[in-house]
Amino acid sequence: MNLIGAWRRRQRERDLLYGPKVMLPGGPEQWIEDSLDWLVGRFGVEPMRRGPVLPSAFVPARYDGSEHAARELCLRVCAWMEVPDDRIRFSFRMEDVRAAGRSTAVRRLRAEHPELAGISGLQATMPAGDVDGLAAAGYAPEIAVLAERELIAEVKRSTELRDATDPERRAELYERAVAVWSAPAGSGSRAAWLDLRTGGHDGTAVLLSATTPADPSAVIAATAHELGHEVLWGYHLMDRNRPDAEAVTDLFAVFHGFGIFLANQAVERVPGRRRMRQSLGYLGERGASDALAAYCFRRHTLWPESLLPVLPAELDRAVRIRTFARLATLVKRAEIDSIQEGAPLR
Known part of the structure; x- marks a missing residue:
């Protein structure tokens, strides 16, 4: 038995489960510090002054898991992050709207690009009548934007397949x-942000999965992330094509106090084991825990407050261990630096 090989496989599996889902230039720790510097430079330190958002205080005691209650929670996140909500359409039918968008794209492909219809394997999963009904219910802008996006991607995909002459290249494209x-x-x-203005409509949309309202913490974590897109992408403050764009959006939520939610939601707890949630975050549990630690440490250096706010009861055990370990490292490093500079750490 190859013990070293087995150990390496387990390490890769753990990295996939707990680590960042995208490449972070310079490594996670340095990337977090550099990206927080960028956020402070862009938005100042005021977002951190409000302190970490605690689930026990932020989720209303009367929360009942309904779409109405979840929408109110989304608006509460908007208010905390100071993001105007009057032009954001929140909804909880992401799966249906995405299916309608893809089905519309398939029908458009057959009508507008018949030469590719025999190559494309994209399937319409929603009858045209159901798509029309969903559009009539108010989702026409979201369906139109998603359909256009799906159509462009499928035309490119099918054209590359049609034009590929090298057998290996064609096999690779087909597999993808x-x-x-x-x-x-x-x-x-489990969530998506759409700029409806790209389709000639008004405002933006945040789509959440139909299962999300059952878990208020998931609603908050997903909304905080998508509102990062609203600010960073919607106001063109960041290139959305940069490799770490989604991770910066996660950090934007941590920067505004929602690190507990992102870290707790990064890995789903199920009886007897742990598994990844469906792309609820891009920093992963390790990255989100480290980001939360960096956030707490920066607040401590900026204001004469406790290094550890009232977090322990709010954090999942694994997140708590990781966050506190990273905090200890940051404190030790700061103490060494202060000794060398002759100024004690307060």
């Missing part, structure tokens, strides 16, 4: 295409 064709529209995601 099948992975898309065989997965439901939007699978692997």
Whole structure:
């Protein structure tokens, strides 16, 4: 038995489960510090002054898991982050809207690009009548934007397949295409932000999964992340094509006090084991815990407050251990620096 090989496989599995889902330039620890510097430079330190948001205080005691209650929670996150909500459409039918968008894209592909219809394996999973009904219910802007996005991607995918002459290249493209064709529209995601203005409509939309309202912490974590897109992408403050764009959006939520929610939601707890949630965050449990620690440490250096706010009861055990360990490292490093500079750490 190759023990070293088995150990390496377990380490890769743990990294996939707990680590960041995207490459962070310079490594997670340095990336967090550099990105927090960027956020402070862009938004100042006032967002951190409000302190960490505690689930026990932020989630209303009367929360009943209804869509109405979840929408009110979304608006509460908007208010905390000081993001105007009058032009944001919150809804909880992401799966249906994505299916409608893909189905519309498939029908448009057949009508507008008949030469690619025999190559594309994308399937319409929602009858045209149901798509029309969903549009009539008020989701026409979201369906139109998603359909356009799906159509552009599928035309490019099918054209590359059609034009590929090298057998290996064609096999590679086909394998990638099948992975898309065989997965439901939007699978692997529990929330999405759409700029409806790209389709000539008004405002933006935050789509959340139909299962999200049952868990208020998931509603808050997903909304805080998507509002990062609203600010960073919607106001063109960051290039959305940069490799770490989604991770910066996660950090934006931590920067505004929602680190507990992102860290706790990074890994789903199920009886007897742990598993990843469906792309609820990109920093992963380790990255979100380290970001929360960096956030707490920066607040301590800025204001004469406790290094450890009232967090322990609010954090999952694994998150608490990781966060406190990272805090200890930051404190030790600061103490060494202060000794060398002759100024004690307060």
